[in-house]
Amino acid sequence: MKIISADKIKNAVSDLCVRANLVLRGDVLGALKSAYLSETNNRAKRILEAIIRNASIAQKEKIAICQDTGLPYVFAELGNGLHVRGDLIKAINAGVEAGYRKASLRNSVVRNPLQRARPVYTPAVIHIDAVKGDKLKLTVFPKGFGAENKSQIKMFNPTAAISEIRKFILEAVKAAGPDACPPYVVGVGIGGTADYAMYLAKKALLRRISKGASGMERALLKEINNLNIGPMGLGGKTTCLGVNVETYPTHIAGLPVAVNISCHALRSATAIL
Amino acid sequence: MKKITTPLTKKEIARLKAGDEVLLSGVIYTARDQAHRRLNEEIKNGRKLPLNIKGEAIYYCGPTKTPRGKIIGACGPTTSSRMDAFTPLLLKSGLKGMIGKGVRSEEVARAIKKYRAVYFLALAGCGALLSKYVRKAKAVAYPELGPEAIYKLEVKDFPLIVGIDAKGRGVYAKD
DSSP states (O other): OEEEEHHHHHHHHHHHHHHHHHSOOHHHHHHHHHHHHHOOOHHHHHHHHHHHHHHHHHHHHTOOSSSOOOEEEEEEEEETTEEEESOHHHHHHHHHHHHHHHTTOOOOBOSSTTTOOSOBSOOOEEEEEEESSSOEEEEEEEEOHHHHTTOEEEEEOTTOOHHHHHHHHHHHHHHHTTTTOSSEEEEEEEEEOHHHHHHHHHHHTTSOTTSSOOHHHHHHHHHHHTTOOOGGGSOSSOSEEEEEEEEEEEOTTOEEEEEEEEOSOOOOEEEEO | OEEEESSOOHHHHHTOOTTOEEEEEEEEEEOOHHHHHHHHHHHHTTOOOSSOOTTOEEEOOOOOOOOTTOSOOOOOOOBGGGGGGGHHHHHHTTOOEEEEBSOOOHHHHHHHHHTTOEEEEEOTTOHHHHHTTEEEEEEEEOGGGGGGSEEEEEEEEEEEEEEEOTTOOBSSOOO
16 A cells, blocks of 8 residues: 655645645636636726736735635545555645745634634645545645635525526625625535535536536526626626536435635645645 | 825815726725724724724725735735624724725715715735735734734725715616
């Protein structure tokens, strides 16, 4: 069995935190650039230009893309042929803290959600999956909370029409409106249980946007971009850069649908060890 | 493009219209959720505020740590609506400007009109870019709140859009 040290995991997570927060994802930057080219509203175009310039300053000068460096969310896919020497969860949290400190990112975590004492860096929210193979795939996803606050879930009847589901997703984006830094990327989770649907919605945001979009994703993207929310909510046809839908089997009695929205600064970074 | 400076005067506020793009120079103070709660408590308890807010502008912002060699880290706006419940009392106490992102409650819009103040939108999600307009930054109150402390920022030509003007008119399209 292959062995990996906790230290190696810590260092990888640290690097991923820095990369995710300083270098905007290629697919997101690409989507912003094509939106800039096709946008016809002058103000929207200028805001998109500023967003693109912001990404370039962040990368060149090593300043976070956004001051909300997120609640660090970490996905780990651990191969069953790989043994971790040490504590995987401790290593991930130590890596988050090291990376956040190194890049002067923000300590946005409060240990007690009710008492809300002085903010710290960790713990991250961590999901670990067991997979085949002898590798460890790590993804760091700093989730900004302006957009996270706009999350919605609805338990539909199993007989609900697709049009009702589309309407719910559209209303969730409308409710986010100008608040959560549009243009958005919309993650949708359909199926599973209430909690699992939201997990799927979050995971959907990690998939490259505008690639292999299904019919439903394309239709939703078009409908959302017709809302005229636009960059900063000031109008324009660029309200959404991409819609990603993930599905999972569910119970005969239900149809959970979750929406997890990301701001235009959709940040994540992945490494395979 | 209109240029304005802080502290904001009656005259300067009066010539701003919702949708105007302006460049703001001078001092602004950051304050977000926890600082707003504390400022409200101090006012309600008749205590002196840690800063004089008369004529001043508050920026809803919690910057990152400051990278080595920089004046400030990323420092974009946070969602304004979370401050709505605390805003009317601050306006009543003399606050004239607010900078953030997103919609405000009807109550805040009414208070802005009543006290002849102004709400600005800053470039949302552009914290790295906005750091370039900050000349000085210093924590001046509640340092134990970390990123939620009150920072005094000196800004030069900080780009803003008027979100709600002193007549209570808003920039966002209504449903």
